[in-house]
Amino acid sequence: MHTYKSIEDIVGEIVRFAPSPTGHLHIGGARTAIFNWLVAKKTGGKFLLRIEDTDLQRSTQESINQIIESMRWLGLDWDEPVFYQSENRNRHIEVAQNLLQEGKAYRCFCSKEELTEKRAKAEKETGGYQYDGKCRKLSGAEIANNLDKKLPFTLRLMTKHKDIRFTDLVIGETKITAGEIDDIIILRSDGSPVYQLAVVVDDFDMGITTVLRGSDHLMNTFKQILIYEAMGWTSPQFGHVPLIMGVDKKRLSKRHGATSVEEFKDQGILAEALFNYLCLLGWSPGDDMELMDRNEIIKKFDQKKINKSAAVFDPKKLNWFNSKYIAQLSIEEILPEIEAYFDTLGCKIIDSDKERFKLLVGLYKIRSGTLAELKENLTVYFFDPEVFTEKGVNKFFTEKRNMELLRQISGKVASTPNDPFSSIGNSEIFIRSFAEEQNTSAAKVIHPLRLAISGKTESPGIFELVYILGREKIIRRIDKALTFIEKLER
Numbered sequence: 001m002h003t004y005k006s007i008e009d010i011v012g013e014i015v016r017f018a019p020s021p022t023g024h025l026h027i028g029g030a031r032t033a034i035f036n037w038l039v040a041k042k043t044g045g046k047f048l049l050r051i052e053d054t055d056l057q058r059s060t061q062e063s064i065n066q067i068i069e070s071m072r073w074l075g076l077d078w079d080e081p082v083f084y085q086s087e088n089r090n091r092h093i094e095v096a097q098n099l100l101q102e103g104k105a106y107r108c109f110c111s112k113e114e115l116t117e118k119r120a121k122a123e124k125e126t127g128g129y130q131y132d133g134k135c136r137k138l139s140g141a142e143i144a145n146n147l148d149k150k151l152p153f154t155l156r157l158m159t160k161h162k163d164i165r166f167t168d169l170v171i172g173e174t175k176i177t178a179g180e181i182d183d184i185i186i187l188r189s190d191g192s193p194v195y196q197l198a199v200v201v202d203d204f205d206m207g208i209t210t211v212l213r214g215s216d217h218l219m220n221t222f223k224q225i226l227i228y229e230a231m232g233w234t235s236p237q238f239g240h241v242p243l244i245m246g247v248d249k250k251r252l253s254k255r256h257g258a259t260s261v262e263e264f265k266d267q268g269i270l271a272e273a274l275f276n277y278l279c280l281l282g283w284s285p286g287d288d289m290e291l292m293d294r295n296e297i298i299k300k301f302d303q304k305k306i307n308k309s310a311a312v313f314d315p316k317k318l319n320w321f322n323s324k325y326i327a328q329l330s331i332e333e334i335l336p337e338i339e340a341y342f343d344t345l346g347c348k349i350i351d352s353d354k355e356r357f358k359l360l361v362g363l364y365k366i367r368s369g370t371l372a373e374l375k376e377n378l379t380v381y382f383f384d385p386e387v388f389t390e391k392g393v394n395k396f397f398t399e400k401r402n403m404e405l406l407r408q409i410s411g412k413v414a415s416t417p418n419d420p421f422s423s424i425g426n427s428e429i430f431i432r433s434f435a436e437e438q439n440t441s442a443a444k445v446i447h448p449l450r451l452a453i454s455g456k457t458e459s460p461g462i463f464e465l466v467y468i469l470g471r472e473k474i475i476r477r478i479d480k481a482l483t484f485i486e487k488l489e490r
């Protein structure tokens with residue numbers, strides 16, 4: 001049996017996250033993990049990770065690795081070695097056998113065919129089905145006879161006919177009325193323990209004091225309470241967190257776009273931003289504080305303040321959080337990742353250009369929703385624009401006068417003896433005086449120029465941009481833009 005040392009010494013809550021490794025870690029699961037982790041941190045307890053790998057058909061090592069990686073990335077550390085449910089199988093079976101011996105469970109010899117037939121009939125007649133308890137009433141002789149004949153059997157819990165109530169941490173008083181749950185199977189005919197039993201035994205053995213999980217587990221909780229009662233064990237406190245919906249108020253699914261932690265990571269969402277945002281899906285500190293670091297969240301978190309109603313996942317809001325976190329990062333912090341990315345594209349930043357590139361990172365850092373967007377924005381440094389936005393072309397590349405301005409400025413940049421873009425200040429003087437010479441406003445020069453050198457109608461300040469890109473690129477890009485415009489005209 002897997003035991004956890006020092007449980008007795010802990011004053012705080014012992015909580016767990018218990019994912020089934022049948023896919024990636026979804027944000028619903030991640031939020032459950034975060035809430036549990038917060039309870040442990042808040043109360044000075046322990047956060048444990050249990051991989052529920054008993055469904056051998058659907059569990060994969062790849063999912064286990066991915067879940068663990070996503071949790072690490074989110075900074076959710078667990079306080080004991082990972083617990084694997086499959087390793088506790090013998091103990092699950094032992095508990096089921098105990099229940100049988102104590103007369104709290106019984107052998108059910110009903111065949112699959114018989115049960116399927118009964119179910120179909122009941123569903124047709126009444127719309128619902130429950131096991132009728134036929135094998136409860138078998139005599140000792142009948143059981144012995146069936147065993148002699150080696151008839152396969154399941155073990156069923158002898159469910160008491162009474163209401164089941166508990167006080168949910170999130171939803172408050174909760175109950176189901178007597179008769180809503182039939183004699184649940186705890187051991188299948190192949191001898192394998194069912195999920196409900198495994199969860200109860202593991203939670204008990206791990207000393208779990210609070211179980212916070214998605215509200216889709218509410219019905220399981222009632223069944224699990226029956227097993228706790230049959231074993232004479234005190235059950236943990238339960239809390240059921242409402243599910244996460246998409247902006248259309250439908251249950252979050254692939255249709256809504258990215259849903260796994262890994263996908264958000266790949267999109268360039270920062271772990272701290274996702275952590276912060278997920279905390280606020282279903283919980284709020286009660287004031288308007290939204291951007292909070294981990295320590296602040298731990299300080300303010302209160303599981304009793306988890307919302308009773310479903311939370312809406314809004315990717316735009318997540319991007320807003322992310323942009324705030326990206327803006328807060330120092331350039332030095334993100335530079336290695338950015339350089340590594342451009343390295344894979346064969347783009348190197350030579351030492352003498354580094355300062356200018358860093359300046360550009362700083363300028364785009366505050367304008368990017370995700371790291372991916374930041375990288376995409378920074379391509380302006382390495383690649384001449386291949387396309388120009390349609391809006392920009394219509395606005396700034398159609399007038400003859402603009403073409404003339406571009407031609408003139410390119411010539412002037414090339415023929416000025418000293419580099420006109422040797423500093424941001426000089427760049428400004430150069431562009432403004434060029435506009436004056438042309439009897440036009442600086443804006444009239446800046447718009448087509450920006451489009452020509454970046455392909456876009458929006459960018460950081462043009463004086464900074466021309467300084468960072470440097471004279472050679474500017475001349476080349478303007479000339480390429482002019483060729484593009486000429487083609488447009490033909």
Ligand code: GLU
Nearest residue numbers: 018019020052199213217
């Ligand atoms: N393994 C279950 C799941 O991934 C969770 C069980 C629980 O939290 O009790 O949905």
